[in-house]
Structure formats: structure tokens, C-alpha cells
Amino acid sequence: MPVFLFDELIIGPIHSRRLGKSLGVNLLPTHSKQCSFNCIYCECGWTKGRNALKMDLPTRDEVNVALEKRLNELVGTDAEPDSITFAGNGEPTMHPQFAVIIDDVIAMRNNLIPTAKISVLSNGSMLHKHQVIDALMLIDNNIQKLDGGNEAIIKAINMPLKAFKLNEYVEQLKRIHKNLIIQTLFLRGRLNEKNIDNSISTEVNDWFDLLRKIQPKAVMIYSLDRATPAHELEKISEDELILIAQKVKEIGIEANVFG
């Protein structure tokens, strides 16, 4: 099964394991990926080097026109979305107008489908920007990636394109913890003849330590669902994910499994 790229600005609604009927907003280019990470499991495929940080993105007006049109088509139908979800071919918060687009979409949602949540699936690499943080604090589901509890496993799984300092990232997450959902994908496998496994107890314990520090309002735990660019990856069983989630709950944090 090949990896795939979204070919539209507005996608769906499609069924999402985590968000229900999800209407996707792709603030990245269609037909190509732009991201600050190069996750070994990315359903969009490998990030193409540092050129992936260059922007060739839809404008604010294009997003507004396309989303309003689609929401108007969906109002009052069985396909009304549960979530308007910023995801797509890369990292949505890299869009330079991300914050004002969030303002626009909140107003549009309130006007047209007030029951829909607004969700952002992010890798957290833009949390040094106060405009991005302010926008994320306004939405319903601020979902940020944390695929491990130490720099070595995060670098092995997410392969950030720029310098990554876990202690700085944890401080950023702590600042937004009151409206923060952590998303963690567990996997095991091999890449370039090295074993990678964030589900073993030592790795999971490091991750618990970070959750204790960050105190998010919830954690989403999930495993592989689609084709991955690295071929020797293995899906972690739902039973294993449930055991991890139970331990998260024991430290007083809500945890949900999407196997």
C-alpha cells in the first residue's frame, strides 16, 4: 500500500479514529508535503530535505472561500462534521497566517456549524511563536505530538529537520498544558539497521516522566493505521496500548486508545 498526499485544500468529511466525522483543512500545498519533521511513520511519505521548509501555501482568502463553500454544503446534512481539523500534507502551524486563519475558522464555525469542534494536529515545532500559541489556546482540540520521553527516541522516530531540544519543547508544552492534548504513536521496527521501539518499558517510563511534568488535559495513544515510508515498522497491539493508557490514568491524566 503506498503512502498518499491530500490533493485538496478541504478534505472530506472522512471518518477519523480520533475525531469522528472530520472535515480536513490542508494548509499545506496539495500534491506535495511540507513539514519540519520527517517521521518514519508519516502517511504522506518522506519529507524531501530542507526544501520542505519553504512555503508554497494556500492564501487566507482561498482557505476562507473553500471552507465556507464546503460548510454550506454540509449544514443540515448527515455529513455535518464533528470536527474541522487542521491536518494534511505536513505541519499546519508552519503556515505564516495560521493564527488569523484560526480566527476566521472559529467565526465561520460559530456561524454555520456551532457543534463542530476545531482541532489542530501538530508536531509542536512552532510553539516558540506566541501567535501560534495564542491561536491554539482558542481551539477545542489542541493536539501536539510527543512520541517519546527522551531526545534519542524522538530524533529516531520524528527526525526533526532543525535542531530539537526536548527540554525546551517540554517547557513550551507546560505553558499550554491547560488546553493541551498530547498525541503519541507507539511503534516498533527497524530503520537503517537500527531497532526503534518506543513501547518498551524504559522508553515508556521516560514518557510517563514527561507527562507528569507537562500535565496535559488528555493523551491520545495510537498505533500505525496506514502505509509508512519506513517499511520495517510493526503495529503495536491494542492490548499493549490499553496497558500504557491505564498507567497514564494512574498518574491522574485522561488517556484514550485509538488502536
Ligand code: SF4
Ligand atoms: S509531523 Fe506529521 S506531517 Fe510531519 S512528518 Fe511527522 S507525521 Fe508527517
